[in-house]
Amino acid sequence: MRCVRAPARLALIMSFVASTTTMADEPASRPASSPTTRPASRPTSSTDPALEELQRALEADSEAAGDSKSASKPAVPLVSTLTRTFQSLNPDISFITDVAAAYFSADDPLMGGGHDPTKTGFNLQQLELYVSGAVDPYFRFDANLVFSQFGVEIEEVYATTLALPWNLQLRAGQFLTRFGRINNSHPHTWNFVDQMLVMGKFFGGESNRGLGAELSVLLPLPWYVELVGSMTDAAGESTARSFYGGDDLGVQGPGDFEYVLAAKQFFPLSDDWSLMWGLSAALGPNPTGMDNRSEIYGTDVYLKYRPITHGSYTIVALEAEWLLRRRQVPEDVLQDHGMYASLFWRFAQRWAVATRYEYVSGVNGDPLDPEWNGLRQRVSGNITFWPTEFSRLRLQYDHDHPEWRDGYHALMLAFEFAVGAHGAHKF
Amino acid sequence: MTRLHVSLVTLIALLFPAGAAQARLKLAATVPDLAAIAREVTGNRADVYSLTLPTQDPHFVDARPHLVLKLNRADLLLTVGLELEVGWLPVLLTGARNAKIQPGTDGYLDCSTLVRLKQVPRQKLDRSMGDIHPGGNPHYLVDPDNAIRVARGVATQLARLDSDGRGAYDKNAADFAERLKQARKRWAAQLAPYRGTEVVAYHKSWVYFTDAMGLKIVEHLEPKPGIPPSAAHVLRVIRTMQAKKVPILLQEEYYPDRTAQLVSKKTGARLLILSGGTHLQQGQTYLKRMDAMVDMLVAALRAKKG
Numbered sequence: 001m002r003c004v005r006a007p008a009r010l011a012l013i014m015s016f017v018a019s020t021t022t023m024a025d026e027p028a029s030r031p032a033s034s035p036t037t038r039p040a041s042r043p044t045s046s047t048d049p050a051l052e053e054l055q056r057a058l059e060a061d062s063e064a065a066g067d068s069k070s071a072s073k074p075a076v077p078l079v080s081t082l083t084r085t086f087q088s089l090n091p092d093i094s095f096i097t098d099v100a101a102a103y104f105s106a107d108d109p110l111m112g113g114g115h116d117p118t119k120t121g122f123n124l125q126q127l128e129l130y131v132s133g134a135v136d137p138y139f140r141f142d143a144n145l146v147f148s149q150f151g152v153e154i155e156e157v158y159a160t161t162l163a164l165p166w167n168l169q170l171r172a173g174q175f176l177t178r179f180g181r182i183n184n185s186h187p188h189t190w191n192f193v194d195q196m197l198v199m200g201k202f203f204g205g206e207s208n209r210g211l212g213a214e215l216s217v218l219l220p221l222p223w224y225v226e227l228v229g230s231m232t233d234a235a236g237e238s239t240a241r242s243f244y245g246g247d248d249l250g251v252q253g254p255g256d257f258e259y260v261l262a263a264k265q266f267f268p269l270s271d272d273w274s275l276m277w278g279l280s281a282a283l284g285p286n287p288t289g290m291d292n293r294s295e296i297y298g299t300d301v302y303l304k305y306r307p308i309t310h311g312s313y314t315i316v317a318l319e320a321e322w323l324l325r326r327r328q329v330p331e332d333v334l335q336d337h338g339m340y341a342s343l344f345w346r347f348a349q350r351w352a353v354a355t356r357y358e359y360v361s362g363v364n365g366d367p368l369d370p371e372w373n374g375l376r377q378r379v380s381g382n383i384t385f386w387p388t389e390f391s392r393l394r395l396q397y398d399h400d401h402p403e404w405r406d407g408y409h410a411l412m413l414a415f416e417f418a419v420g421a422h423g424a425h426k427f
Numbered sequence: 428m429t430r431l432h433v434s435l436v437t438l439i440a441l442l443f444p445a446g447a448a449q450a451r452l453k454l455a456a457t458v459p460d461l462a463a464i465a466r467e468v469t470g471n472r473a474d475v476y477s478l479t480l481p482t483q484d485p486h487f488v489d490a491r492p493h494l495v496l497k498l499n500r501a502d503l504l505l506t507v508g509l510e511l512e513v514g515w516l517p518v519l520l521t522g523a524r525n526a527k528i529q530p531g532t533d534g535y536l537d538c539s540t541l542v543r544l545k546q547v548p549r550q551k552l553d554r555s556m557g558d559i560h561p562g563g564n565p566h567y568l569v570d571p572d573n574a575i576r577v578a579r580g581v582a583t584q585l586a587r588l589d590s591d592g593r594g595a596y597d598k599n600a601a602d603f604a605e606r607l608k609q610a611r612k613r614w615a616a617q618l619a620p621y622r623g624t625e626v627v628a629y630h631k632s633w634v635y636f637t638d639a640m641g642l643k644i645v646e647h648l649e650p651k652p653g654i655p656p657s658a659a660h661v662l663r664v665i666r667t668m669q670a671k672k673v674p675i676l677l678q679e680e681y682y683p684d685r686t687a688q689l690v691s692k693k694t695g696a697r698l699l700i701l702s703g704g705t706h707l708q709q710g711q712t713y714l715k716r717m718d719a720m721v722d723m724l725v726a727a728l729r730a731k732k733g
Contacts, residue, residue, distance in 0.1 A: 134530070137526075137529065137531060137532075140521055160521060162521065162524075162526060162529050163526035163529070164524065167499065167524045168524065169522075169524050218495070218496075218499055218522075218524055223493070223496075224492040224493050224495060224496055226492075264492075266491070266492035266493055268491060268493045271480060274489070274491055276492070304489075306489060308479075308480050308482060308483040309480065309482050310482055310680070311482060311679075311680050311681040311682060311683065311684070313683065349655055349683065350655065388554070388557075388558070388653060388654065389487075389514075389558075389653075390554060419554070421513075422510065422513045422514055423514075424490065424513065424514050424515055424516065424517040424518045425490065425514065425515070425518065426490060426518050427489055427490045427491050427492055427518075
């Protein structure tokens with residue numbers, strides 16, 4: 001007998017707790033029921049009888065709901081009451097820190113990335129604040145704010161639609177464009193401590209981003225094909241340097257924006273093998289003369305082996321991207337190109353090694369990089385140890401070999417640690 | 428002109444398959460056990476797809492874009508919830524551009540809301556405790572009672588999307604519940620001689636199963652959830668196992684088994700590598716999966732007890 005009554009008493013307590021939490025929630029739901037308290041504000045001019053009938057029914061419903069809210073609330077299990085009490089509508093927040101101890105064999109290393117270690121000694125690469133959540137049933141919110149020694153920078157803040165028809169999706173705000181593969185990612189997802197040379201030279205130390213809007217569509221085909229088009233401001237010394245860059249000439253017409261077009265395809269070769277292939281173009285104005293344009297074309301490939309048909313921690317991933325740039329300058333067209341190719345191998349639950357080759361060509365008379373008149377090559381290798389997925393320690397070696405000056409070595413010990421919500425990572 | 432017209436129509440027909448032909452509902456489940464339970468409920472009325480394999484650790488899944496396509500075309504998404512899929516599902520769900528299955532709609536069912544949860548933390552959590560799930564232990568699908576609850580919840584949800592099928596879904600869920608209840612009696616009888624046996628598990632994912640089967644987990648090889656075993660911790664586990672004469676060591680097939688093999692050798696305990704989920708591709712059902720696990724368990728216990 002006792003064991004029957006005890007849960008009943010518990011249920012009673014719970015329903016009381018539930019009703020108090022409901023009351024606490026009340027202010028949020030007030031606007032919905034306000035028509036019943038202020039009937040004068042009800043639109044009386046509506047002539048459609050069906051609409052009026054619906055309106056009356058809705059009001060009756062909301063009145064009834066108000067009456068019975070606390071009385072007929074069913075007893076809820078303990079767990080859901082607890083989660084209700086701790087529920088909040090705050091966005092998910094996480095902080096990611098990247099610090100590094102570095103040694104460079106040259107006094108003035110050419111580290112172009114905005115978050116690269118740049119000097120011998122300790123370097124704060126970045127403190128990244130990532131905030132995300134649903135805005136409402138129609139939009140999702142994402143923001144990346146980066147704190148450095150020099151201040152706060154809004155790297156990204158954008159809304160993504162969730163409910164557009166025809167498989168369309170719109171992003172609006174400030175965002176990293178989806179040119180190629182690595183551009184649309186943050187340093188904490190990179191396999192290397194520093195930015196890819198070609199991205200730094202063609203787009204800037206922060207990679208290509210801007211204020212604007214992007215429309216993408218998932219084609220209704222049997223395999224994954226996504227087409228992306230975006231329009232962003234063409235200014236920004238470290239975000240759009242091949243375009244207006246630091247020399248913002250303002251907007252007179254649609255030709256004064258940067259446009260990115262991309263096609264992404266994915267082929268699940270098997271359960272264990274994946275292949276992703278992309279084609280991209282970034283088109284926009286440059287400030288060297290009237291109607292002078294810059295064009296950057298790229299193709300990227302990502303081949304990944306991760307066995308999931310049996311227990312294994314192995315991951316082998318080949319990632320490569322090749323870019324070609326053409327810029328109209330007074331009485332000339334400058335053309336240069338560059339690429340990176342990297343191979344990543346996770347050989348144990350907590351350990352991985354990676355190696356990378358990069359080159360970027362140079363031209364004479366480059367208004368952006370006057371020194372860079374020859375080939376620059378860099379080779380890198382690193383080893384990573386993850387205590388957990390929330391921290392990692394990396395030791396990386398770079399050998400940088402620019403044709404126009406002496407080569408140099410770099411050794412970096414980078415430590416990354418994160419707190420807060422568990423982020424989800426793109427493929 | 429006509430030829431162009433015809434090819435255009437063909438192209439459009441290819442790109443946008445006719446609506447009438449695709450009346451069957453499409454379900455996506457994040458893990459194979461959930462898909463297996465859903466299949467019991469849908470019968471032949473719907474297609475059910477699992478986003479992961481039983482050999483795959485559901486905590487660490489690549490958000491491979493072909494899964495976006497599955498979600499793009501799904502009418503109902505079944506998740507385990509409790510942040511099990513937090514590292515990969517949000518990317519897929521945003522990429523899917525499918526308003527029907529976003530959280531808060533009838534096409535999104537977080538199955539953790541249907542079941543009795545265990546190990547819901549009461550204290551203030553932080554990650555120094557390992558990879559703890561703030562909402563409770565998410566490995567609840569290996570408890571047959573929870574499987575029944577999920578089946579009933581899925582039936583209710585399906586009836587909202589396809590009211591014509593209400594009778595069929597309810598009946599299928601009831602049949603499934605009945606078969607599981609029968610099986611439970613059978614399992615209880617098989618395991619009766621070994622009630623209360625103490626076992627050790629690799630990850631904190633077997634408490635629902637061992638509770639349902641009358642066993643008791645005394646230690647885990649992982650010192651904290653998600654933290655690989657350290658030598659000092661393993662030594663402590665070995666001593667506990669020797670002292671308590673623990674006969675069984677459990678782990679999923681997707682975890683590395685070298686440590687477990689070593690512990691098994693040192694202590695004489697049987698290492699049972701259990702499936703991480705229902706092997707749907709080989710035609711396994713949820714019931715057969717549970718049967719297989721119980722059979723392995725009974726065989727090992729019988730061998731140990733002589």
